[in-house]
Amino acid sequence: MYWNLAMMDCNNTTLDLNIGVNDCYVTTTGWNGLTMLQTVRTFDGNGKTMGRGFIEMLNYLSATFYRKPLRSRIRMALRMMQFIYYPILAIIAVPTNIVTIVILSQKKCGLSRCVSHYLVAMAISDLLVIIFELILRHIPFVYLEQHHFLEGIPVCNIHAVLLYAATDCSVWFTVTFTFDRFVAICCPNLRSKYCNVKTAAVVLATVTGLSCLKNIFWYFLFSHRYYVRSRPWLCWVKNVLKFSSVWGAIEFCHYVLTPGVAFIPILLLNVLTVRHIAVTNRSRRRLHQQSNKKGTKDPEMKSRKNSIILLFLISGNFVLLWSASMVYSINWRMKHLGYESVYLPLFVMEMAYMLQMLSCCTNTVIYVITHPKFREHLKNIVYYPFTPIVKCIKH
Known part of the structure; x- marks a missing residue:
C-alpha cells in the first residue's frame, strides 16, 4: 500500500x-x-x-x-534520540553496575551485611537487564540496517526467558529490600531474626528461583524465532495463541505482576514506615527535652534518617521510572482482549522503554548521593588507573 x-x-x-x-x-x-x-x-x-x-x-x-x-513527530523525535540515548546508556550502565557490585561486595561502605546483600543483588539484576534487554534487544533493532537475520537465530525463546527472569528479579529484589528496611525500622522484635545475612540469602535465592520458574513458560509459548515487526512481543507467537483468551490471560498476569503488583507493597510499606518514623521521632524529641540534651545529636535518629533516605530514593526511583511501562503494557494487552478504555499513542511506548532502561543505572547515583564512604571508594577506583602516571610525574 x-x-x-x-x-x-x-x-x-x-x-x-x-x-x-x-x-x-x-x-x-x-x-x-x-x-x-x-x-x-x-x-x-x-x-x-x-x-x-x-x-x-x-x-x-x-x-x-x-x-x-x-503524535508522529514526537515518536520520530524519540526514535532519533534512541540512536544516541541507548548506546550512551549502555556505555554508562555496564561499568557503573560492575563498579557498584565490586564496591558493595567489599562491605566497607558502612552498611550492614544484610543491606549490602540486597544492594549487590539489585545491581547484578540491573546489569543482566541491561545486557539482555538493552544491548541484545533494543540496540540491534535501532541500529542494524538489515536485521532479518535475527529471525534465523533459534534462541529467541531462551532470550525471552532470561530477559523476563532478570526483569522480575530486578523488580522483586527492590520489594524485598523495602520489606527488609521496614522490618528493621518498624519491627524491633523481628529485627534480629529477619534482618541478617542468612535470611537475606534465603529470600534472594527464593525470589530468583520463583522468577525463573514463573518465566519458563515463555520458552514453550514463544517460538525460537525473533519477531522484529511489532512490540511488545519479542519472539514469534502463533496466531492461535496470540489472540486466544488463555494467551491473553497469561500475558496480562505477567504485566500485572511485574511491576504492577510490586508497586502495592512498596507504596504500602513506605507509608507505614513514614508513619512509624513520625511517631518515633516525636517521642524521642520529648525524651531529649526532658533530659536537657538539646545540644547533643541522637545517633539512632541519624542512622534511621540515612536508611530512610536510601529507601525512599530507591523506591521512588523505581516507581517513577517503571510507571509508564506498566500502564502502557497493561493497556496494550487489554486492547487486544477487546477492552480499550484509554487510547495511548505509540510514543508513550517509546518513552516507557527509555525510562525503564534508565532505572537500571540510577541506583549507583543514589548510593553516591547518600553514602560518603561509597563516594570515597568510587573515587579511588576512578583514580586508580592514573595513580602510576601521577607518581611518575612527582618523581
Missing part, C-alpha cells in the same frame, strides 16, 4: 513522497530540473529502521515535520 503526497517549500521545490510498507523514497525536483531520489529510513513498531543512517532520518523529519500530526 502506498501513499502519494506532494508538498511545496519556500523555494518552490516539490517533494513527492512515496511511502511504502518497507521503504520511503523522497523525490526532489528543483529549479535546475534535476530529480534526486533518496532513500529515507522508515520505522516499524519494533524500533526497526531501514535506510542509511541518522542523517537521512533527520532530513526526512525536517522535510515532513509540519505535515505530520503531533
Whole structure:
C-alpha cells in the first residue's frame, strides 16, 4: 500500500513522497530540473529502521515535520534520540553496575551485611537487564540496517526467558529490600531474626528461583524465532495463541505482576514506615527535652534518617521510572482482549522503554548521593588507573 503526497517549500521545490510498507523514497525536483531520489529510513513498531543512517532520518523529519500530526513527530523525535540515548546508556550502565557490585561486595561502605546483600543483588539484576534487554534487544533493532537475520537465530525463546527472569528479579529484589528496611525500622522484635545475612540469602535465592520458574513458560509459548515487526512481543507467537483468551490471560498476569503488583507493597510499606518514623521521632524529641540534651545529636535518629533516605530514593526511583511501562503494557494487552478504555499513542511506548532502561543505572547515583564512604571508594577506583602516571610525574 502506498501513499502519494506532494508538498511545496519556500523555494518552490516539490517533494513527492512515496511511502511504502518497507521503504520511503523522497523525490526532489528543483529549479535546475534535476530529480534526486533518496532513500529515507522508515520505522516499524519494533524500533526497526531501514535506510542509511541518522542523517537521512533527520532530513526526512525536517522535510515532513509540519505535515505530520503531533503524535508522529514526537515518536520520530524519540526514535532519533534512541540512536544516541541507548548506546550512551549502555556505555554508562555496564561499568557503573560492575563498579557498584565490586564496591558493595567489599562491605566497607558502612552498611550492614544484610543491606549490602540486597544492594549487590539489585545491581547484578540491573546489569543482566541491561545486557539482555538493552544491548541484545533494543540496540540491534535501532541500529542494524538489515536485521532479518535475527529471525534465523533459534534462541529467541531462551532470550525471552532470561530477559523476563532478570526483569522480575530486578523488580522483586527492590520489594524485598523495602520489606527488609521496614522490618528493621518498624519491627524491633523481628529485627534480629529477619534482618541478617542468612535470611537475606534465603529470600534472594527464593525470589530468583520463583522468577525463573514463573518465566519458563515463555520458552514453550514463544517460538525460537525473533519477531522484529511489532512490540511488545519479542519472539514469534502463533496466531492461535496470540489472540486466544488463555494467551491473553497469561500475558496480562505477567504485566500485572511485574511491576504492577510490586508497586502495592512498596507504596504500602513506605507509608507505614513514614508513619512509624513520625511517631518515633516525636517521642524521642520529648525524651531529649526532658533530659536537657538539646545540644547533643541522637545517633539512632541519624542512622534511621540515612536508611530512610536510601529507601525512599530507591523506591521512588523505581516507581517513577517503571510507571509508564506498566500502564502502557497493561493497556496494550487489554486492547487486544477487546477492552480499550484509554487510547495511548505509540510514543508513550517509546518513552516507557527509555525510562525503564534508565532505572537500571540510577541506583549507583543514589548510593553516591547518600553514602560518603561509597563516594570515597568510587573515587579511588576512578583514580586508580592514573595513580602510576601521577607518581611518575612527582618523581
